[in-house]
Amino acid sequence: MKAVFIDHFGGPEVLKYGDLPDPVAAPGEVVVDVHAASVNGADWKVRVGQYKQTKFPFALGRDFSGVVSAVGAGVDDLKVGDAVFGVLEAGQEGAYAEKVAVKAAIVAKKPDALSHVNAAALALTGLTALSAIEDTLKLKAGETILVQGGAGGVAGFAIQLAKHIGARVITTTSGANRDYVRGLGADEVIDYNTTDFTKAVSGCDAVFDTVGGDVAEKSFAVLKSGGRAAFIASGAQAPKPNRDDVTSLRPPVGRARRPLERIAELVQADAVRPPAVKLYRLADAADAHRVSEGRHFRGKLVFQVR
Numbered sequence: 202m203k204a205v206f207i208d209h210f211g212g213p214e215v216l217k218y219g220d221l222p223d224p225v226a227a228p229g230e231v232v233v234d235v236h237a238a239s240v241n242g243a244d245w246k247v248r249v250g251q252y253k254q255t256k257f258p259f260a261l262g263r264d265f266s267g268v269v270s271a272v273g274a275g276v277d278d279l280k281v282g283d284a285v286f287g288v289l290e291a292g293q294e295g296a297y298a299e300k301v302a303v304k305a306a307i308v309a310k311k312p313d314a315l316s317h318v319n320a321a322a323l324a325l326t327g328l329t330a331l332s333a334i335e336d337t338l339k340l341k342a343g344e345t346i347l348v349q350g351g352a353g354g355v356a357g358f359a360i361q362l363a364k365h366i367g368a369r370v371i372t373t374t375s376g377a378n379r380d381y382v383r384g385l386g387a388d389e390v391i392d393y394n395t396t397d398f399t400k401a402v403s404g405c406d407a408v409f410d411t412v413g414g415d416v417a418e419k420s421f422a423v424l425k426s427g428g429r430a431a432f433i434a435s436g437a438q439a440p441k442p443n444r445d446d447v448t449s450l451r452p453p454v455g456r457a458r459r460p461l462e463r464i465a466e467l468v469q470a471d472a473v474r475p476p477a478v479k480l481y482r483l484a485d486a487a488d489a490h491r492v493s494e495g496r497h498f499r500g501k502l503v504f505q506v507r
């Protein structure tokens with residue numbers, strides 16, 4: 202099969218488009234013929250060696266949408282021909298490929314109304330936003346949340362989910378993405394290039410930070426006493442708060458079928474719309490990684506694989 206893989210860590214130029222052996226379905230697994238795979242912020246971090254993979258070569262990529270082409274022993278709830286989407290096990294890469302083997306229990310059926318491209322775009326972003334907003338922050342109707350990095354993939358899902366829950370949503374973005382985040386439902390938009398969010402926002406019940414660095418560290422300032430903040434761009438641990446009356450949390454973002462089904466339900470109920478998508482061919486993965494690593498684009502970058 203064709204795939205995008207690396208045989209050593211480095212810049213976008215280390216991404217190779219070439220042949221890898223077709224995967225086979227082990228017991229409990231299915232092989233999915235990938236139609237679309239998305240680019241996530243983690244992918245360039247894996248490429249440069251921030252994670253600990255050592256078995257080269259390996260294909261990159263975490264989420265995918267496609268059609269089941271083989272079923273391993275013991276799988277009785279999926280069959281060849283089913284359209285499915287999902288996210289590989291934490292620590293496993295390999296979705297930038299024509300085929301991927303994955304545990305059947307962590308993929309879900311893709312609704313017909315959702316294209317493969319949009320299903321791939323929503324898989325890891327959706328799991329992450331659900332884990333952060335519902336399971337970790339436990340956001341409630343009537344609360345106010347600041348979502349940092351509103352134009353990104355995870356934040357875009359989070360804004361819509363928070364609105365669906367009935368919260369008031371403030372978000373940060375560059376001016377170019379102001380209308381985009383308004384369209385997602387944000388009640389208040391802060392252009393981070395012209396306004397210091399710590400001066401413009403206060404008294405929030407919750408913060409969801411998808412930006413990291415200084416933005417994460419400064420986010421505690423906008424919380425009211427008793428507020429909670431969740432961080433996904435500050436590594437494996439949430440940053441330590443500089444005050445003792447707030448809670449700092451790191452969403453676990455597990456892999457399971459049920460939250461994927463919930464993503465599908467939210468889309469079918471029109472509560473969450475797919476993000477803006479820029480399409481790439483697998484052969485152009487280096488270009489997609491340059492854009493992803495630049496961190497100033499809108500929505501999601503997605504490979505149209507077939």
Ligand SMILES: NC(=O)c1ccc[n+]([C@@H]2O[C@H](COP(=O)([O-])OP(=O)(O)OC[C@H]3O[C@@H](n4cnc5c(N)ncnc54)[C@H](OP(=O)(O)O)[C@@H]3O)[C@@H](O)[C@H]2O)c1
Nearest residue numbers: 242243329350352353354355374375411433434454497498
């Ligand atoms: N399991 C997990 O823990 C997990 C899962 C998914 C993602 N993540 C992490 O979460 C982070 C977000 O990922 P993502 O894919 O949603 O987006 P991303 O690709 O990392 O970020 C892109 C967005 O960030 C915005 N941005 C950049 N600097 C900003 C700033 N200072 N203030 C506000 N917005 C800013 C950009 O908007 P502008 O162009 O308007 O600046 C752009 O839309 C990444 O670090 C990723 O690795 C973790």
